[in-house]
Amino acid sequence: MGDGLTFPRPNWVNWIAQDSSGTWWGYSVEPLRYDSGWYENTVGECVRLGHSIPFGWEVSLLPVG
Numbered sequence: 001m002g003d004g005l006t007f008p009r010p011n012w013v014n015w016i017a018q019d020s021s022g023t024w025w026g027y028s029v030e031p032l033r034y035d036s037g038w039y040e041n042t043v044g045e046c047v048r049l050g051h052s053i054p055f056g057w058e059v060s061l062l063p064v065g
Helices: none
Strands: 015-018 023-027 032-034 037-039 046-051
Touching: 023 037
Parallel strands: none
Antiparallel strands: 015 023, 023 046, 032 037
């Protein structure tokens, strides 16, 4: 089971977060939360990193670097 930090990610990823389906995403800028996940508000890039059992996705946003 991944925690988001263990997935390979591009160097430009500065934030990671899990959505309600269990998918982990990497973001170049701090994303905003919506009802079932996170979005980059069209000012940055995002990439799918992997998947794990969803658990506390609402508080999963973490800075990386």
